[in-house]
Amino acid sequence: MSLETFFQHLSNGLALGSLYALIAIGYTMVYGILRLINFAHGDIFMISTYIVFYGVTMFLMPWWVAFVVAILLTGIFGILVERVAYRPLRDSPRISVMISAIGASFLIENLAIVIFGGRPKAFPIPDYFNQVAHFNTISIPFANFFIPIVTLTSLVILLFIVNKTKTGMAMRAVSKDYEAARLMGINVDNIISITFGIGSMLAAIGGILWGIKYPNLIPLLGIMPGLKAFIAAVIGGIGDIKGAVIGGFLLGMSEIMIIAFLPSLTGYRDAFAFILLIAILLFKPSGLMGQNVTEKV
Amino acid sequence: MIKITDLHVYYGGIHAIKGISLEVPKGKIVSLIGANGAGKSTTLRAIMKLEKPKEGTISYRDQDITFEKTQKLVKNGLVLVPEGRRVFTNLTVEENLILGAYARKDSDEVHKDLEWVYELFPRLKERRKQKAGTMSGGEQQMLAVGRALMSKPEVLLMDEPSLGLAPLIVKDIFNIIRKINSLGVTILLIEQNAKVALEISDYGYVMETGNIVLEGKGKDLLEDENVKKAYLGA
Numbered sequence: 001m002s003l004e005t006f007f008q009h010l011s012n013g014l015a016l017g018s019l020y021a022l023i024a025i026g027y028t029m030v031y032g033i034l035r036l037i038n039f040a041h042g043d044i045f046m047i048s049t050y051i052v053f054y055g056v057t058m059f060l061m062p063w064w065v066a067f068v069v070a071i072l073l074t075g076i077f078g079i080l081v082e083r084v085a086y087r088p089l090r091d092s093p094r095i096s097v098m099i100s101a102i103g104a105s106f107l108i109e110n111l112a113i114v115i116f117g118g119r120p121k122a123f124p125i126p127d128y129f130n131q132v133a134h135f136n137t138i139s140i141p142f143a144n145f146f147i148p149i150v151t152l153t154s155l156v157i158l159l160f161i162v163n164k165t166k167t168g169m170a171m172r173a174v175s176k177d178y179e180a181a182r183l184m185g186i187n188v189d190n191i192i193s194i195t196f197g198i199g200s201m202l203a204a205i206g207g208i209l210w211g212i213k214y215p216n217l218i219p220l221l222g223i224m225p226g227l228k229a230f231i232a233a234v235i236g237g238i239g240d241i242k243g244a245v246i247g248g249f250l251l252g253m254s255e256i257m258i259i260a261f262l263p264s265l266t267g268y269r270d271a272f273a274f275i276l277l278i279a280i281l282l283f284k285p286s287g288l289m290g291q292n293v294t295e296k297v
Numbered sequence: 298m299i300k301i302t303d304l305h306v307y308y309g310g311i312h313a314i315k316g317i318s319l320e321v322p323k324g325k326i327v328s329l330i331g332a333n334g335a336g337k338s339t340t341l342r343a344i345m346k347l348e349k350p351k352e353g354t355i356s357y358r359d360q361d362i363t364f365e366k367t368q369k370l371v372k373n374g375l376v377l378v379p380e381g382r383r384v385f386t387n388l389t390v391e392e393n394l395i396l397g398a399y400a401r402k403d404s405d406e407v408h409k410d411l412e413w414v415y416e417l418f419p420r421l422k423e424r425r426k427q428k429a430g431t432m433s434g435g436e437q438q439m440l441a442v443g444r445a446l447m448s449k450p451e452v453l454l455m456d457e458p459s460l461g462l463a464p465l466i467v468k469d470i471f472n473i474i475r476k477i478n479s480l481g482v483t484i485l486l487i488e489q490n491a492k493v494a495l496e497i498s499d500y501g502y503v504m505e506t507g508n509i510v511l512e513g514k515g516k517d518l519l520e521d522e523n524v525k526k527a528y529l530g531a
Contacts, residue, residue, distance in 0.1 A: 169392055173385045180383040185371030185400025
């Protein structure tokens with residue numbers, strides 16, 4: 001492999017990894033606070049791409065308006081999913097909530113098929129993002145720079161919110177012990193809504209970037225990235241935000257590199273992610289960043 | 298300050314509180330003693346709405362709070378130090394204390410109170426940047442009390458503050474309870490350690506299997522033959 005193609009693969013790996021990371025954060029945040037895998041997360045991600053599509057093609061919004069609208073509406077959509085599918089089951093066994101999550105996911109997918117139609121649509125990519133940067137003989141699409149930058153910026157803002165603000169402190173408190181959090185006067189339901197809102201907004205950012213890189217929209221487009229991001233979250237240690245990002249980059253990069261170095265294995269690309277999941281679950285179930293916490297009683 | 302009338306609470310399928318009535322007058326220390334499973338914790342949890350009362354009424358400052366939300370109660374100065382401390386082990390000591398003031402809007406006062414809590418518990422000041430989970434049980438109990446004080450309580454409900462602590466630390470904790478009370482905070486205390494509790498209490502109630510079986514002034518209960526036999530090991 002020439003150095004040129006290697007750099008191209010590297011930039012593709014970074015971009016794909018960033019996208020997984022953005023989606024994985026949503027899984028990990030919700031898990032951290034509710035101990036629930038939000039199976040509808042990939043579908044929430046999918047919704048954001050269609051909001052942009054309709055915003056631009058039907059409501060004739062400028063692309064950046066459509067992006068902002070999509071991020072906000074997807075955030076609200078995530079909050080709504082929690083209200084309808086998870087909140088009524090707050091005191092039920094965890095398995096019921098999990099089944100409800102799977103149900104929510106199927107419902108959103110099938111409603112999307114009915115409403116948006118099964119025929120693929122083209123994500124409206126602004127010209128700006130379609131440019132390609134040339135360095136000597138290496139050509140790298142603009143998006144490949146843009147995607148990791150947006151991801152890291154979002155991560156920095158998120159970590160600031162979680163670690164430095166009062167709301168973030170409340171989120172961490174709720175994730176530890178939500179009865180004790182209630183005793184501090186924290187409205188636990190609000191904090192859970194905020195968590196879903198933030199996670200879904202990050203998924204929307206991921207969705208928009210995904211659309212720019214892979215502009216073919218179908219209602220089931222959230223399934224595979226959703227599963228991969230879930231695997232990324234598990235690799236990083238579910239519940240840990242930085243872990244989710246590391247897991248995302250690791251998974252994206254290895255997927256691309258496997259194809260790059262062993263083109264004959266291209267067909268096994270998806271299988272690889274699942275093999276990795278099984279290996280992690282077998283050898284380090286707490287993930288890379290997860291610790292087995294010992295607590296004083 | 299708090300008045301409970303004919304309260305019934307079910308805990309899971311069990312009839313845990315079977316129609317108790319009690320009163321906590323302003324400025325006093327009242328204790329609720331009894332064996333494991335007598336329903337003491339459930340009573341406090343019902344006051345804070347962590348359990349739903351089935352029948353009866355609870356009032357606070359002459360207002361019916363039987364169905365009031367926990368967060369509203371905390372805002373109005375009714376604060377529980379839960380059993381087993383329940384500090385946020387993943388947060389620093391200072392973050393725990395600041396969360397205690399979560400419902401308050403007066404940030405200048407909060408800052409002053411933080412300094413005051415640090416004065417009350419110098420150990421917490423030393424460890425302010427440390428994760429709460431790394432501290433000893435006694436220190437965590439101090440943090441739990443400090444955190445509750447940050448909510449600016451008018452009534453402090455305390456669930457087994459001496460649980461699992463060495464005798465010397467228990468003494469410390471009870472001195473602090475008395476000190477807090479002397480600052481005008483009304484206290485409702487639950488204890489298995491009946492002797493220490495009754496010694497500092499103005500009034501006491503004895504609970505057995507969901508009922509109040511005896512009540513009286515703290516000193517009188519200490520002298521009571523039945524109490525002595527059942528709870529004081531005399």
